[in-house]
Amino acid sequence: MNLDPNSPPATKPGGSLRMWKDFFRYSNIFGIDIADDCMFTEERIKTFKANQAKPNELIDFAKSFNLKFDIIIDDGVHLLGPTYITLVTLLDFLQPGGIYIIEDIWQEYREAWLDLLQHLSMAWPEAKEKYSTAWIDLRNMTKPWNESQNLLLFYKHDEKIDPTIF
Ligand SMILES: C[S@@+](CC[C@H](N)C(=O)[O-])C[C@H]1O[C@@H](n2cnc3c(N)ncnc32)[C@H](O)[C@@H]1O
Structure with missing residues (x-):
């Protein structure tokens, strides 16, 4: 298993999808992209054409599976705008107990993201009860040092899971 999505085989279209397929050995992986050369189907991976700046395309994609x-x-x-649109659109399609991760957030977006999350929790008060959020700074954990190495993670609470196990 190659866990570095930047190493040569993974820089090809679908590289990180294949990495996740290897990592989650019982998963089915569904990817979206706007690029034609990222469209493919193979064992446990299928990709779909959708623009993440367009909520209706994301909703059509997510609804087509009839699952969370x-x-x-x-x-x-x-980019901040489409990434935020994708978050607020697809969170609805996350299973309780599930995790939503935004990869590679540029450090310069940190304050903007914190503002957006504040705004989100004011506009949508249940969000605080429904989700736990973590900003994960990976900049000192990767070599070479990379400006974009931040992750934003949302955990959707599940009343069937005891939160003290985390
Ligand atoms: C870092 S690459 C990840 C590629 C893919 N996950 C893989 O398995 O290799 C980012 C991808 O985002 C796609 N992209 C750029 N703008 C997009 C948009 N508005 N909507 C959907 N995908 C977009 C690019 O075409 C590119 O393939």
Whole structure:
């Protein structure tokens, strides 16, 4: 298993999807992209054309499965606006007990993200009860040092899971 999505085989379209397939050995992976060369189907992976800046395309994609996702990973455009649109659109499709991760957040977006999360919790008071959030700074844990090595993680609470296990 190659866990470095930046190493040569993974820089090809679908590289990180294949890495996650290896890591989550019983998973089915559904990817979205706007690029034609990222469209493919193979064992346990299928990709779909959708623009993450367009909520209706995300909703059409997510509704087509008639299920909720255990894990949603945004490794897409990495710009603040579409990443936020994707978050507020796809959180609804996350399974209780599931995790939503935004990868590679540029350090310069940190304050903007904290403002957006504050705004989100004011506009949507139940969000605080429904989700735990963590900002994970990986900048000192990766080599070479990389400006974009931050993750934002949302855990959707599940009343069936005892929160003290975390
Ligand atoms: C860091 S790469 C990740 C690629 C993919 N996850 C993989 O398995 O290799 C970012 C991807 O985001 C896609 N992208 C850029 N803008 C997008 C948008 N507005 N909506 C959806 N995907 C987008 C790019 O085409 C690119 O393939």
